[in-house]
Amino acid sequence: MNVLFVASESVPFIKTGGLADVIGSLPKELNKHGVQARVILPKYGDIPAEWKDRMKLRATCIVWVGWRRQYCGIEEAIVDGVHYYFVDNEYYFKRDGLYGHYDDGERFAFFCRAVLEALPLLGFNPDVLHCHDWHAGMVNVMLKAHYGHLPYYQRIRTVFTIHNLKYQGVFPYEILYDLLGLDDSWFTSDKLEFYGGVSFMKGALAYSDILTTVSETYALEIQTPYFGERLDGLLRARSGSLTGIVNGIDYDVYNPETDPYLIKNYRDAAGKKENKAALQAQLGLPIQEDVPIISVVSRLVQQKGLDLIAHVLDEILSLGVQFVVLGTGDFTYEDLFRNVMHRYPDQVSAQILFNEGLARRIYAGSDMFLMPSQFEPCGIGQLISLRYGTLPIVRETGGLKDTVQPYNKYTGEGNGFSFANYNAHEMLGAIERAVDLYRRKPVWNSLIENANLNDNSWNESARRYTQLYQTL
CATH class of the missing domain: 3.40.50.2000 (Glycogen Phosphorylase B;)
Incomplete structure (x- = not known):
């Protein structure tokens, strides 16, 4: 045919x-x-x-x-x-x-x-x-x-x-x-x-x-x-x-075991540590292994749920996390993240550009990937983050709902975190659950193993x- x-x-x-x-x-x-x-x-x-x-x-x-x-x-x-x-x-x-x-x-x-x-x-x-x-x-x-x-x-x-x-x-x-x-x-x-x-x-x-x-x-x-x-x-x-x-996604291209952009290739949760430290050093953030990194790699446009992030960003940072943004788009959002980086230089890195190598290092070095889209036909970012053992936090819409299974504390199932309504504080609740679970390493590592078991290839x-x- x-x-x-x-x-x-x-x-x-x-x-x-x-x-x-x-x-x-x-x-x-x-x-x-x-x-x-x-x-x-x-x-x-x-x-x-x-x-x-x-x-x-x-x-x-x-x-x-x-x-x-x-x-x-x-x-x-x-x-x-x-x-x-x-x-x-x-x-x-x-x-x-x-x-x-x-x-x-x-x-x-x-x-x-x-x-x-x-x-x-x-x-x-x-x-x-x-x-x-x-x-x-x-x-x-x-x-x-x-x-x-x-x-x-x-x-x-x-x-x-x-x-x-x-x-x-x-x-x-x-x-x-x-x-x-x-x-x-x-x-x-x-x-x-x-x-x-x-x-x-x-x-x-x-x-x-x-x-x-x-x-x-x-x-x-x-x-x-x-x-x-x-x-x-x-x-x-x-x-x-x-x-x-x-x-x-193309598993030959997006493969943490062979990706040429990474500081160190890896296949499990332990292998992410060096990439995390290298990412923090590259972006000028304090090198702190126990502080979770939440990342956004995206076009900076309204569809991607950035209004929700803007509404509660100070509350997100009060959870004791580092926040990394990579992308370009509407000036309103570019300026928002530059301003927040100026106010929180030890917690926020806003890279208002697009660089494929840096994107891969962010996927590998982050702990959580935030994608709270207003609508999302499929989404590629959450698939890449799962491949790199970075747990997604998403809104339950379109392909995000189809590919991210929220963590179930009773069964241990799941490969990420989600929220249903387009609401900033509902998103904040999902982030709080993720940050809380991050501090319980055995459970967190089991979720990364779940993510690695997903087949999101073509x-x-x-x-x-x-x-x-x-x-x-």
């Missing part, structure tokens, strides 16, 4: 979020399950030269963007046995940054149609197009609108994965004909129309054969008004075609995706 992933980013080439981690690791795992999975991406100007040097031109074609004729080059690179194709057009993609440009609607309309034009030129005939998030949302619409009458395309089936329903790619009505080449019959409430605009996300939800999202709980949540981002009605209507499959998820493709 041949499956082509269509996405806007992927490691190791370019990354802004968790989508890139999925696209960089799931195809590799699917190949182990007998699926021939490949990936197609835009060729951004920000892709490092070391990767561009490995790309070879495969084909060229002309792509219609409304009335415009645009050049498209298709380049190819093979990494870890996975074929990656790149859609090349310097006008659209040779810029700083991936998203947020004034003409994103045109850029990704071009990308979606370029993917379909490229298919016969690849020497790889996909049985399934697996598209991800709004940037690839028009692929499955255009497949039906512009290519459905052609024999080559009629056998292709489609899957669309929602990684985050909040970001939908909504653009003015005028792009319908001007960029997508569609007439007004497509601008109805059951097709592309979305509160007066055209929604790439809605188009994908309406025209894909199967819908998936990145955790079972999130699949249920997005069918409700609170999480549904005004698309819950459509998702309820398509609930029979919607499946939740939790993300995994193996089970890849098996479920393979079954899903087979149903098509």
